[in-house]
Amino acid sequence: MLFTPYRLGRLTLPNRIVMPPMTRARAGAGHVPAPMMADYYAQRASAGLIITEGTQISPQGQGYAWTPGIHSPEQVAGWRRVTDAVHAAGGRIFAQLWHVGRISHTALQPGGAAPVSSSPLVAEGVKVFIDPEGRGPASGVGEMVQHSAPRALTEAEIGQIVQDFATAARNALEAGFDGVELHGANGYLIEQFIDSQANTRTDGYGGSLPNRLRFLREVTEAVIGVVGAGRVGVRLAPLTTLQGAVDDTPQATYLAAAALLDALGVVYLHIAEADWDDAPDMPAAFREALRMIYGGTLIYAGKYTRERAETALERGWADLIGFGRPFVANPDLPERLQHGWPLAEPDASRFFGGDARGLTDYPRHDAASRRA
Numbered sequence: 001m002l003f004t005p006y007r008l009g010r011l012t013l014p015n016r017i018v019m020p021p022m023t024r025a026r027a028g029a030g031h032v033p034a035p036m037m038a039d040y041y042a043q044r045a046s047a048g049l050i051i052t053e054g055t056q057i058s059p060q061g062q063g064y065a066w067t068p069g070i071h072s073p074e075q076v077a078g079w080r081r082v083t084d085a086v087h088a089a090g091g092r093i094f095a096q097l098w099h100v101g102r103i104s105h106t107a108l109q110p111g112g113a114a115p116v117s118s119s120p121l122v123a124e125g126v127k128v129f130i131d132p133e134g135r136g137p138a139s140g141v142g143e144m145v146q147h148s149a150p151r152a153l154t155e156a157e158i159g160q161i162v163q164d165f166a167t168a169a170r171n172a173l174e175a176g177f178d179g180v181e182l183h184g185a186n187g188y189l190i191e192q193f194i195d196s197q198a199n200t201r202t203d204g205y206g207g208s209l210p211n212r213l214r215f216l217r218e219v220t221e222a223v224i225g226v227v228g229a230g231r232v233g234v235r236l237a238p239l240t241t242l243q244g245a246v247d248d249t250p251q252a253t254y255l256a257a258a259a260l261l262d263a264l265g266v267v268y269l270h271i272a273e274a275d276w277d278d279a280p281d282m283p284a285a286f287r288e289a290l291r292m293i294y295g296g297t298l299i300y301a302g303k304y305t306r307e308r309a310e311t312a313l314e315r316g317w318a319d320l321i322g323f324g325r326p327f328v329a330n331p332d333l334p335e336r337l338q339h340g341w342p343l344a345e346p347d348a349s350r351f352f353g354g355d356a357r358g359l360t361d362y363p364r365h366d367a368a369s370r371r372a
Contacts, residue, residue, distance in 0.1 A: 001313040002306065003338050006048060006320060008297055009230035009267040011092050011178060013048035013320070016313065017334045020270070020301045020322035021096045021181070021235070023053050025066040025129070025352040026137055026359060031056070033068045033078035034137075038085040039360045043331035045091025048320065051181050051233075051270070052082075054098035054188075057168035058161075059110045061189075063100030063147075064129045066137035066353055070095060070168050076175045083176030094179040094233060095172040097165055097223070101189030102150035103243055105130050109148075116157065117150040118193045118215070119200040123244025126187070129352065140354035155203060158215065161189070166222040169232075179231035182219060184257075185272045187243025190216050191236075194257065195247040209253060213260055220264050229265035233299075237272040238290075239282055251286055258294040269294055270322070273302030287317040306337045332364040341365045 006013045028034045041050055056062045056069045069075045079095065086093045102117035107130045109115060127144040135141050153161070165182070172180045184190035192198045193215040199206050205214050216234075223232050237245075238254035247253045261269060271290070273282050291298065300312055301322025309321040327333050329346035336343055350358020 002309050002321065003334070006297075008049065008320075009179070011049075013092065014046075015048040015334050016309075016320045017048050017337070018299055018301070018320050018322040019044050019047040019050045019327045019333075020299075020324050021051050021053050021183070022324055022328065023064065023067060023352065024359060025064060026354070027066050027068040028078075028137070030072065030074050031062070031067065031069040032072075032074045033082055035081065036356045036360055037068070037078075038082045039356075041082050041093065042085035042089045042091070043360060044327055044333070045086050045089035046332060046334045047091065047327070048334075050086060050091055050093040051322075052093065052095050054096050054183055055079075055168075057097050057099055058164045060113075060116065060161075061099035061164070062108050063104040063115075063188075065108070065131040065142050070097070070171050070175065071164070076171050079172070079175035079177070087176070092178050094181050095175070095177045096181045096183050096235070097168045097172070098183040099161060099164070099189040101192045103147050103188060104128060104150075105145060106148045107132065115148055115150040116153045117189065118152065118198060118205065120150055120152045121198060121200065121244075122149050123147065123187065123198075126243045137353045138355055140350070140352070142353065152201070155205070158205060158218075162215075162218045162222050165219045166226050169223040169226045173227055179233065179267065180223060180227060181233040181235055181270060182223060183235055184216060185235045185237035185242075185270075186240075187237075187245035190219065191245045194253065195245045195250075196253070197246040197248065198244065209256055212253075213257055216257060217260055217264070220261065220266060224264060224266070230267050232266045233268040233270055233297075234261055234266055235270040235272060239286065240272065240274050251289075255286075255289055255293055258290055262294045262296065266296060268297035268299055268320075270299040270301065273300060284317075291317060328358075329362045330365075331362055336365055339365075
């Protein structure tokens with residue numbers, strides 16, 4: 001099933017393999033996507049669907065050095081080079097829209113301000129990547145530091161961020177993207193509203209579960225109003241506790257989130273599973289409940305092999321499968337999986353920042369075979 005076509009909204013995907021978002025930190029001055037990023041994504045256009053690395057919707061939404069934005073004309077033009085290259089190579093690509101919330105640092109915020117969040121809570125031990133000496137992405141040299149203490153957003157500021165998401169979605173269409181994904185996972189701003197231990201608000205955005213889901217609902221509605229539900233996906237991390245985001249009743253909370261997004265008609269849910277060694281498995285009962293509640297396309301990502309992917313597809317849990325790190329070192333990953341060719345191992349020292357090495361210099365299988 002992994003290599004069969006699939007209809008996603010108005011797109012026909014040639015296979016069910018997704019390249020999920022992976023931060024690569026190669027943006028240039030002004031957080032404009034660098035030309036080598038167009039090469040990187042185009043090389044991987046044989047994926048059924050590409051979802052870009054997290055792309056901040058505003059200067060306030062940035063949480064790491066050298067990540068791209070989608071809030072300035074220059075950034076939109078930079079992304080247009082990427083989408084043109086992917087489409088010329090026969091691919092399909094969504095932009096992941098990102099606001100990190102508290103997972104940031106004063107060094108990255110406009111005017112050195114504090115990051116913002118649902119609540120003024122620090123996630124102890126959660127670090128962000130900064131460039132204190134201003135060396136730039138080509139150096140690949142930065143520093144991991146504890147995120148700065150956030151302040152709680154006012155209701156008026158929440159409304160502005162909702163509009164920032166909508167503007168970013170409009171910019172994504174202008175940049176030529178086929179759709180957008182809202183980053184509601186991994187402890188970033190949307191999840192900081194959803195998860196009970198990250199949200200201590202007492203107004204209409206906190207307390208009860210419907211209140212904690214309100215920000216997700218408003219952002220999703222605003223983005224749908226710009227691009228249409230058939231071009232909007234949402235990424236969630238239901239049962240993980242990444243970057244300090246913890247919920248007291250995660251299964252109930254995220255099944256309710258799925259029901260909300262089903263009612264809004266988003267084209268897919270992208271479920272981020274735990275992908276670290278010895279991580280707990282997501283219960284089959286939860287996967288089955290999610291399938292019953294949400295009627296759209298389900299994408300799963302998290303250390304999938306071809307065998308695990310085929311199992312998820314055959315059992316009906318998933319429609320599409322994301323393969324993350326394997327895509328870094330294997331630009332022709334779908335072909336390698338289909339033919340049983342060996343997978344190259346990525347150079348982890350070049351995951352974040354640097355030049356084209358570790359980004360666009362991994363050969364295809366046929367080229368690697370000739371070299372051998």
